[in-house]
Amino acid sequence: MTAITLLDGSIGQEAVKRSGDRATPLWSTSVMLEHPGVIESIHADYFKAGATIATTNTYAVLPDRLAMVGIEDQLDSLLEQALNEAELARDNFGAGRIAGALGPIRASYRTDFQISFEDTAAGYQRLIRAMEPRVDFYIIETVASLHQAEATLRATRACTKPVWLALTVDDDDGDKLRSGEPLSALAPLVAQFDPEAVLINCSRPEAVAAGLECLKSFDKPFGAYANGFTRISEGFLEDSPTVDALEQRQDLDPDAYADFAMQWIAQGATIVGGCCEVGPAHIKELANRIHAAGHSIV
Numbered sequence: 001m002t003a004i005t006l007l008d009g010s011i012g013q014e015a016v017k018r019s020g021d022r023a024t025p026l027w028s029t030s031v032m033l034e035h036p037g038v039i040e041s042i043h044a045d046y047f048k049a050g051a052t053i054a055t056t057n058t059y060a061v062l063p064d065r066l067a068m069v070g071i072e073d074q075l076d077s078l079l080e081q082a083l084n085e086a087e088l089a090r091d092n093f094g095a096g097r098i099a100g101a102l103g104p105i106r107a108s109y110r111t112d113f114q115i116s117f118e119d120t121a122a123g124y125q126r127l128i129r130a131m132e133p134r135v136d137f138y139i140i141e142t143v144a145s146l147h148q149a150e151a152t153l154r155a156t157r158a159c160t161k162p163v164w165l166a167l168t169v170d171d172d173d174g175d176k177l178r179s180g181e182p183l184s185a186l187a188p189l190v191a192q193f194d195p196e197a198v199l200i201n202c203s204r205p206e207a208v209a210a211g212l213e214c215l216k217s218f219d220k221p222f223g224a225y226a227n228g229f230t231r232i233s234e235g236f237l238e239d240s241p242t243v244d245a246l247e248q249r250q251d252l253d254p255d256a257y258a259d260f261a262m263q264w265i266a267q268g269a270t271i272v273g274g275c276c277e278v279g280p281a282h283i284k285e286l287a288n289r290i291h292a293a294g295h296s297i298v
Contacts, residue, residue: 003298004265004290007053007099007225007273008046009283013248015039015057026069029060032081033074039082043089045280050287051273052096052297054086056131059103059141062123079130087134099164100135102127102152104142108202109168111145111179120151128159137162140195142202144168145179149186153193162196164271166225167211169203174210183214190218197221202275204229205252205260212267223269226260228252228277248277254285261286262293 012028019035031038043054061079066072083098090096105115105123115123131138138161140152149165156163167183170176175183190198198220200211205226215222228249261272272290274282290297 002265002270002295004295005053005223005271006051006283006287006290006297007271008043008051008055009225009274009278009280010228010276011039011042011055011057012059013277014042014279018042026060026065026071028057029066029078032057032078032085033071036081037085040085040089042280043086044092046283047089047093047096049280049284050290050297051283053099053273054090054096055099055101055139056086056135057082057101058127058131059101061127062103062105063126064106064123075126076130079127083131083134097136098134100127100131100138100161102138102140102156104144104148108142109144109178111148111177114145114147115151117151117154121155124152124155128156132160135161137164137196139164139166139199141166142168143177145177146181146185146189149189150193153189153195157193163193164197164199165190165195166199166201169200169207169211171204171207174200174203174207174212175214183211184217187218190220195220197223197271199271200224200226202227205257208260209263209267212264212269216268221270223271223273224261224264225273225275226257226278227275228257252277254282257282258286258289262289265290265293265295 015028015031015038018038019031039057063072066075086098105120143149168178198215198218200208203226208224208226
């Protein structure tokens with residue numbers, strides 16, 4: 001029997017579906033302004049499904065991203081609301097941990113520009129200050145290159161809470177980051193900065209198994225939470241994209257997703273969950289499978 005940490009799933013796509021609004025470049029953030037309480041309900045449903053972690057809706061609550069749509073002055077209030085909604089869901093459920101999400105500066109999956117170490121640290125500064133007393137750990141999400149990995153790990157080095165590093169890999173070759181750099185080249189950075197866990201996120205589930213074989217060699221707890229997109233399209237790699245540029249898979253129902261995740265557990269993963277387009281029903285099925293296989297969820 002293995003103790004498995006079961007993460008939650010998609011926040012942004014769930015928010016769009018529940019609010020009924022059209023996606024915008026900051027769809028997961030604007031829902032907190034326009035529909036307070038929706039994010040809390042999403043966290044609550046993941047806890048009910050069996051997840052033990054609520055990941056804060058702060059992936060895109062970053063100064064540069066908010067500045068793109070002229071709401072940078074609302075950064076602190078958005079952070080407060082995201083933390084409050086995660087805490088309310090946890091407290092009402094009566095158990096669980098909170099993970100502070102730190103998304104990429106400027107845009108996801110983009111490897112055609114490099115944000116300096118100094119600018120990365122400055123971008124994360126207010127998030128870390130707000131979250132430090134209120135989260136159990138941080139997840140640096142959707143890291144697409146070696147430079148981005150080093151920049152984000154440097155930026156979180158002084159955090160008093162554990163840091164988990166989540167990497168996004170090539171849709172067709174899980175041995176590579178989206179930058180094309182080998183996943184194995186992260187080994188020196190993992191040794192130097194010592195994150196508590198290393199994961200693969202927001203990648204096609206078919207690409208994850210190969211990547212996990214590499215993560216095993218880092219001598220850290222490892223795992224994955226994949227997305228439900230057909231692939232990351234060229235349109236989404238343009239400036240100010242919306243999720244409308246991505247296509248949801250029709251062949252990744254809860255049972256199919258759980259098949260992938262149980263394979264990752266068989267490889268030695270002790271942390272699993274879901275990313276974009278993986279919802280509460282997927283997490284519930286995965287929880288059932290984990291228990292049926294004789295594992296515990298912690």
